Amino acid sequence: YLQGKVAFITGATSGIGLAIAHRLAQAGARLALHGLPDAAEGDALCQELARRYDVEAAYFQADLRNAAALEAAMRRVLGDTGGVDILVNNAGMQHVSPVEAFAPEIWNDMLAVNLSAAFHTVRLCLPSMRARDWGRIINIASISGLRGRSGKSAYNATKHGLIGFTKSIALETATTGITCNAICPGWALTPIVQKQVDALAAREQLDDATATHRLISLRQPSGKLVKVEQLAAMAAFLCSADADEVRGAAWTMDGGTTAA
Ligand code: NAD
Known part of the structure; x- marks a missing residue:
């Protein structure tokens, strides 16, 4: 059902972003994948996905801490594809520290990657979405967008x-065929978490x-951990089309964590 649609996914070379790339390609979407790894690695991944799902796939490298690099990559995406239909802001970074010891440069990096990058991709992609309605x-x-935790x-x-940004964009587009929503995973089975499971399994x-x-x-x-395939299915x-009227939602998939 996504034939003819262009999907741009940030942080798509691993974890949840990669699972979403698989799932959308399976539904026929043409992929424009963003990542941090170099072009050789990104191109190889795109070739593999293109072969497997018989879709076009291209790689766009950018360090999202650098807004100019992101904007340049977005301009290439928009120029090469003619417009983005599905935008997935997935890239993110984590750092845990008491606030008084929190390095200001890491704070700025996290604002850039976890939040400002979404502002830039949305601002740059919306005109092509509006043109197609x-x-x-x-x-x-x-779930850390819904509740707090010390050190985070x-x-x-x-x-x-x-999540606040998501709501605002959902309202700015509410009368159009464009929707904006957030997904709030709990602990998901990505390589980072699996490594901790493996270590515990070996140790004990x-x-x-x-x-x-x-x-x-x-x-x-x-x-249980949430599976990346389950998040990709969401x-x-x-x-x-069934989700046409889901607007401004922040949907959890967290094994019940936020119900407690
Ligand atoms: P992951 O480490 O596999 O994915 C994070 C992606 O962000 C990577 O592809 C990485 O290259 C990219 N990235 C990080 N810094 C970047 C930078 N400076 N420039 C460009 N790209 C950068 O882990 P994941 O679990 O798949 O995380 C994906 C998203 O899901 C993140 O936003 C994360 O906060 C969120 N999330 C994950 C979990 C979980 O338990 N795994 C839970 C809740 C939310």
């Missing part, structure tokens, strides 16, 4: 900010399921 903007926030001042501030001679439960059950009522649903 169709668009999907999906911002990958977090920058992450909480940027993810709460991203546990199988994968037991180690996962041990690591996550304290934090997520389900005792993103794919938001791209469907």
Whole structure:
């Protein structure tokens, strides 16, 4: 159902962004993937996805801490594809520290990557969406955009900010065929988290399921990690016609965490 649509996904070379790339390509979307790794790695990934799903896929490298680099990449995306239909702001960074010890430069980097990057991509992509009166903007926030946690001042501030931004854009586009929503994952099974599971399994001679439960059950009522494929399916649903009137939502998929 996404044939003919161009999907631009930031931070698409790993984790949730990569899962969304697979899922949207499977539905027929043409991919414009952003990433931090060099062009050789990004191009190889695009070739693999293009072959597997029989879609076009191109890579755009940019360090999102640098707004000028992002804008240059966006201009290339828009020029090469003729316009973005589906924009997924997924790239994000995390740093945990008490606020009085929080390095100001890391604070600024997190504002740039987790929040300002979405402002720039939306501002630059909206004209092509408005021209077609169709668009999907999906911002990958977090349950940290809905609740706080000590040590996560920058992450909480940027993810709460991203949800606020989502609501505002949803209202600016409310009478159009463009929707803007946020997805709020709980703990998801990305390589970073799996490594912690593997370490615990090795240390305590546990199988994968037991180690996962041990690591996550304290934090997520389900005792299970969210799968990136499940998050990608939520993103794919938001791209469907059935989700035409989902506007300004911040949907959790968190194993019950925010219900507690
Ligand atoms: P990940 O590390 O695989 O993905 C993060 C992506 O952001 C990477 O591709 C990375 O290259 C990119 N990125 C980071 N800094 C960048 C920079 N300066 N310039 C350009 N790109 C940069 O981890 P993930 O779990 O897939 O995270 C994806 C999103 O999901 C993030 O926004 C994260 O905050 C959010 N999230 C993840 C979880 C989880 O448990 N995994 C939970 C809630 C929210």
